[in-house]
Amino acid sequence: MRSAPIPALLLTARLIGAQPTHAANHTGAFCLEIPKTASGASIEHDPSFASFSFEPAFWVEFFGNSSTPNQLAFNLLNRIVDHGGQPTIRPGGITMDSMIFNVSAGDPVRTTNLKGGVYRTTVGPAYYESWSNFPDGTKFVSTLNFGNDSLDIARDMAVASVKYASNDSISFFELGNEPTNYPSSRWKNSTRAYVQEWQNWTAQIDAAVNSTLGNDAALDFGRERWWASSATTDQSGLEVRPAALIPAGIDSNNQVADYSIHSYPFSTCDPARAVLATTQNILNQTELERYADEEIYPSAKAALDAGSRWIIGEFNSISCSGNPNVSDTFAQALWVIQSELIYAARNASAVYLHQGAALVFQSSQQVNSAGQDGSPGYSTYDMFYPRDSDKRGPARVLPSFSSQLFMAEAFAMPNTRIRQIETPLGVDKDYFSAYAFYAKNKLNKLAIVNSKPYYANSTSDFSVALDISSYAHPKKGTRAWLKRLTAPHVDEGNANRTTWAGQSFPQGNVVGDLAVEEVGHDGIVHVRGSEAVLVFFNKRDVSMGAC
Ligand SMILES: *[C@@H]1O[C@H](CO)[C@@H](O)[C@H](O)[C@H]1NC(C)=O
Ligand SMILES: *[C@@H]1O[C@H](CO)[C@@H](O)[C@H](O)[C@H]1NC(C)=O
Ligand SMILES: *[C@@H]1O[C@H](CO)[C@@H](O)[C@H](O)[C@H]1NC(C)=O
Ligand SMILES: *[C@@H]1O[C@H](CO)[C@@H](O)[C@H](O)[C@H]1NC(C)=O
Ligand SMILES: *[C@@H]1O[C@H](CO)[C@@H](O)[C@H](O)[C@H]1NC(C)=O
Ligand SMILES: *[C@@H]1O[C@H](CO)[C@@H](O)[C@H](O)[C@H]1NC(C)=O
Ligand SMILES: *[C@@H]1O[C@H](CO)[C@@H](O)[C@H](O)[C@H]1NC(C)=O
Ligand SMILES: *[C@@H]1O[C@H](CO)[C@@H](O)[C@H](O)[C@H]1NC(C)=O
Ligand SMILES: *[C@@H]1O[C@H](CO)[C@@H](O)[C@H](O)[C@H]1NC(C)=O
Ligand SMILES: *[C@@H]1O[C@H](CO)[C@@H](O)[C@H](O)[C@H]1NC(C)=O
Ligand SMILES: *[C@@H]1O[C@H](CO)[C@@H](O)[C@H](O)[C@H]1NC(C)=O
Ligand SMILES: *[C@@H]1O[C@H](CO)[C@@H](O)[C@H](O)[C@H]1NC(C)=O
Numbered sequence: 001m002r003s004a005p006i007p008a009l010l011l012t013a014r015l016i017g018a019q020p021t022h023a024a025n026h027t028g029a030f031c032l033e034i035p036k037t038a039s040g041a042s043i044e045h046d047p048s049f050a051s052f053s054f055e056p057a058f059w060v061e062f063f064g065n066s067s068t069p070n071q072l073a074f075n076l077l078n079r080i081v082d083h084g085g086q087p088t089i090r091p092g093g094i095t096m097d098s099m100i101f102n103v104s105a106g107d108p109v110r111t112t113n114l115k116g117g118v119y120r121t122t123v124g125p126a127y128y129e130s131w132s133n134f135p136d137g138t139k140f141v142s143t144l145n146f147g148n149d150s151l152d153i154a155r156d157m158a159v160a161s162v163k164y165a166s167n168d169s170i171s172f173f174e175l176g177n178e179p180t181n182y183p184s185s186r187w188k189n190s191t192r193a194y195v196q197e198w199q200n201w202t203a204q205i206d207a208a209v210n211s212t213l214g215n216d217a218a219l220d221f222g223r224e225r226w227w228a229s230s231a232t233t234d235q236s237g238l239e240v241r242p243a244a245l246i247p248a249g250i251d252s253n254n255q256v257a258d259y260s261i262h263s264y265p266f267s268t269c270d271p272a273r274a275v276l277a278t279t280q281n282i283l284n285q286t287e288l289e290r291y292a293d294e295e296i297y298p299s300a301k302a303a304l305d306a307g308s309r310w311i312i313g314e315f316n317s318i319s320c321s322g323n324p325n326v327s328d329t330f331a332q333a334l335w336v337i338q339s340e341l342i343y344a345a346r347n348a349s350a351v352y353l354h355q356g357a358a359l360v361f362q363s364s365q366q367v368n369s370a371g372q373d374g375s376p377g378y379s380t381y382d383m384f385y386p387r388d389s390d391k392r393g394p395a396r397v398l399p400s401f402s403s404q405l406f407m408a409e410a411f412a413m414p415n416t417r418i419r420q421i422e423t424p425l426g427v428d429k430d431y432f433s434a435y436a437f438y439a440k441n442k443l444n445k446l447a448i449v450n451s452k453p454y455y456a457n458s459t460s461d462f463s464v465a466l467d468i469s470s471y472a473h474p475k476k477g478t479r480a481w482l483k484r485l486t487a488p489h490v491d492e493g494n495a496n497r498t499t500w501a502g503q504s505f506p507q508g509n510v511v512g513d514l515a516v517e518e519v520g521h522d523g524i525v526h527v528r529g530s531e532a533v534l535v536f537f538n539k540r541d542v543s544m545g546a547c
Pocket of ligand 3: 097098119120148
């Protein structure tokens with residue numbers, strides 16, 4: 001452990017080597033070149049950009065029921081809303097494909113084997129009624145079972161959702177999760193066969209939903225109400241990614257609202273991939289961008305070229321429920337910010353961060369498992385453990401929750417556009433990213449992420465000093481403030497020691513005083529290894545979440 005702080009100048013010098021060509025000057029700070037207008041920046045984003053997907057089999061564990069909501073979960077969602085976010089909720093994932101509505105049933109009930117493998121989840125009206133516990137204005141994706149190959153099951157779920165959920169709370173329907181991984185006997189690897197069945201079912205479901213809603217409400221809902229694709233990047237033999245579905249005519253009836261793609265750059269589904277699911281790798285910005293550009297973007301581009309929106313309909317860092325001691329630490333908070341900003345800059349309209357528990361049938365060689373007696377083994381990439389469990393210990397918030405407050409404030413202003421700022425020469429590209437945010441064509445915020453893993457035994461704190469004096473200089477009448485996301489080290493596992501602007505949220509309620517830093521006369525911002533900051537150029541935006 002280091003005993004005395006090392007001056008920033010020395011640290012920077014160590015990072016950049018002997019001859020810093022692009023460091024600003026004697027301060028040793030690097031200049032960020034930030035275009036002052038939004039020209040060439042992303043599409044407009046809104047406060048629902050950072051949304052969520054929750055595995056529906058574990059709905060009651062996460063959210064309770066209408067009369068006894070899980071206070072921890074709703075505290076957290078309310079904090080996100082206080083800070084300017086408005087997440088849409090997708091109760092979706094693998095278990096939506098064995099979910100059944102029964103009008104005589106109540107809260108969701110899982111049918112499982114002794115090891116916790118989920119064969120089916122039965123829901124009644126109470127499931128949809130419990131959606132009204134969410135913060136005012138929360139929108140939902142009504143997800144439908146395609147896996148059981150029963151139109152009746154899918155249609156009944158759609159009709160029940162519009163009947164029992166509060167009016168106007170459903171924004172989209174989604175038929176099936178990750179069809180890439182269905183038994184290949186279903187469509188025999190034929191994209192055309194998939195498209196025919198999808199169009200046939202969605203037309204019949206639209207007709208049933210319209211007749212439940214009545215003409216006016218159906219018209220309000222609109223025709224473009226479906227997510228399409230929901231594929232993974234796996235090469236399974238069935239090509240149903242947007243790049244294949246669009247030319248196959250999936251939207252010939254103008255029903256598609258969003259093209260959904262699932263993103264999991266790392267995995268603990270098998271031992272070979274598990275060894276790669278390390279802190280050093282998940283925080284590697286170069287690798288995250290490579291995955292986004294090579295695996296995800298071709299489908300995104302197909303959607304954008306067709307004039308449609310695209311979304312990450314489900315994602316997290318490490319598939320098969322994360323990697324203990326990696327995704328349940330502060331590293332996951334940095335990963336969430338890096339990943340959500342990568343997709344925002346690539347014009348995704350929203351990203352749905354997945355939360356759930358180990359799914360025993362997903363892989364026989366996965367690292368994670370359910371608890372003894374088949375009780376839920378909550379995913380270690382979750383931002384909170386919703387209940388006490390023998391597998392994960394007490395119900396609690398995890399360090400990654402703090403990243404949601406960062407993202408909520410980053411996109412609190414509707415119609416925010418963003419762009420990535422070039423990493424200054426001499427700064428480690430593998431562990432650095434910066435983005436400019438624009439509102440009404442003016443520079444409004446700046447996000448800086450120094451994702452270099454910083455441990456108790458690190459010989460440097462990897463601080464980077466950035467000169468933003470061209471954009472914030474009191475003498476020129478411009479000022480800037482910043483909020484810092486930090487923890488003692490990258491592997492911090494306790495949310496009590498993870499702070500956003502000086503505050504932590506151990507039970508979803510704020511602890512500590514708000515600490516906003518003002519950028520000083522030198523115009524220099526210091527960002528330690530394993531830290532992220534959000535710089536505000538407008539003072540009134542800083543008070544978000546202060547009350
Ligand atoms: C809601 O959950 C609580 C706590 O588990 C339970 O006691 C109650 O019976 C449930 N309510 C309904 C209507 O099922
Ligand atoms: C619905 O639930 C009721 C009560 O548990 C049961 O009797 C009935 O068989 C179920 N219906 C279907 C179609 O499973
Ligand atoms: C739906 O499919 C699952 C998985 O194949 C199966 O276990 C379950 O029994 C099916 N449910 C119905 C109602 O057909
Ligand atoms: C939705 O609106 C309809 C028509 O106004 C009303 O009959 C129904 O009760 C409402 N549903 C809910 C869940 O509020
Ligand atoms: C859907 O397919 C069924 C069976 O092939 C057919 O009878 C029906 O007409 C089709 N419906 C639509 C709306 O395409
Ligand atoms: C459902 O309603 C929408 C909005 O009125 C309409 O555009 C669409 O054609 C309808 N679909 C069916 C199958 O009735
Ligand atoms: C589909 O493609 C996969 C991968 O190429 C292959 O293993 C599988 O046998 C194919 N299935 C059918 C029904 O052709
Ligand atoms: C980061 O990822 C890139 C691309 O996969 C790789 O070339 C590079 O070696 C990685 N850097 C580190 C420090 O592991
Ligand atoms: C995680 O770290 C703790 C504390 O260092 C250790 O006791 C535990 O065995 C680790 N768990 C795994 C799955 O590596
Ligand atoms: C530093 O600490 C980390 C996390 O505890 C550990 O994985 C790593 O091996 C340590 N490095 C050295 C050089 O001891
Ligand atoms: C975090 O702090 C709260 C009190 O604010 C305490 O109840 C809880 O036990 C602490 N959690 C951990 C994991 O230290
Ligand atoms: C050099 O540093 C000074 C003081 O921090 C700053 O005002 C100036 O803009 C910097 N020069 C360049 C070229 O960035």
